[in-house]
Amino acid sequence: MRIIAVVLVLLTLAACAPSGVTGGYGRYTSDYFGLFDTHTLFIAYTKTREDFDRYGGIVYAELERAHRLFDIYNSYEGLNNLKTVNDNAGVMPVEVHSDIIELLMFGVEAYEKTGGAINIAMGPVLRLWHKARTDALGDPENARLPDMAELSDAALNTGIGDIVIDAGTVFLKNPGMSLDVGAIAKGWAAGVAMRAAEVAGLESGLINAGGNVIALGRPMERGRDSWSVGIEEPSADGTRGLIAAVPAADTAVVTSGGYQRYYTVDGVVYNHIIDPETLMPAARHASVTVICPDAAAADMLSTALFIMSRERGEALLEEWGAEAVWVAHDGSITRSE
Helix, strand or coil: CCCCCCECCEEECCCCCCCCECCCCEEEEEEEECHHHCEEEEEEEECCHHHHHHHHHHHHHHHHHHHHHCCCCCCECCECCHHHHHHCCCCCCEECCHHHHHHHHHHHHHHHHCCCCCCCCCHHHHHHHHHHHHHHHHCHHHCCCCCHHHHHHHHCCCCHHHEEEECCEEEECCCCCCCCCCCCHHHHHHHHHHHHHHHCCCCCEEEEECCEEEEECCCCECCCCCEEEEEECCCCCCCCCEEEEEEECCEEEEEEECCCCEEEECCEEEECCEECCCCEECCCCCEEEEEECCHHHHHHHHHHHHHCCHHHHHHHHHHHCCEEEEECCCCCEEECC
16 A cells, blocks of 8 residues: 655664663564555564564554555455545445544544645545656656646545545545545554554554554663654755654654655655645655654644644644644754643
């Protein structure tokens, strides 16, 4: 599944004064590849390797299930997913899993709370940008921007009010519509996976799903009260280092930036995060990192704040009980109150 909105956080696990794992716990890690078209890292402190494998199995199963449900590119036998919904736009309602209903309802709420900065119905516009970027990566000399007239026509099919959610079904009234949940899906899925592991008994763990970081408890090491999540320098030249670190315990940390998924046209860099108002890549900030207890909200807010002015973003943070770090194009760093 190709998620359009990429979040970029580099995880660091070094304590200020590491002094060893405590209480009979061991520190274990697993890597998963392919889910949500990204790399996922799972770290946990457990009494035994068998316990870790059990929790890891729960995390992987939840992420894989969400990956299939929210996939807009691939079909799976016996499963109605978001691709099924998009394929039936203007045709008929599609009966879907309750997780799809929950995610889409959150997407509608996000649209309302962000004044349209987050719009899960932006699929037609995002598809044009995705094609232009993919073509450019394969043939850089002929890189081009999507035609603005085509973008404007596509935007006519992005009405959030044309999503009908009713009694376990989803119907897109406009046949030209398509959903894209890239701004919210990975965070939502990571949050669900971590909650499932916690219910099963996990006390201390961390999931980094392609930059969507969610921390449960604290590392079971002497002298450590929290995990440490590093913020990368938002540079597109491949020489990124860490410029800040955020402590995290029982919270999510998500960064949005345009410095990893982008392409260049006539010497100008165009990132993948599209502003619904201009239909062009957002360019106000180099990156925005959001810290929020709710993983889905952190994912959504990081994209919304990357698109918005800082003033609008500050007001949105207060509403969601979140914090943020902005990195400007000149490298300067500002923080929410």
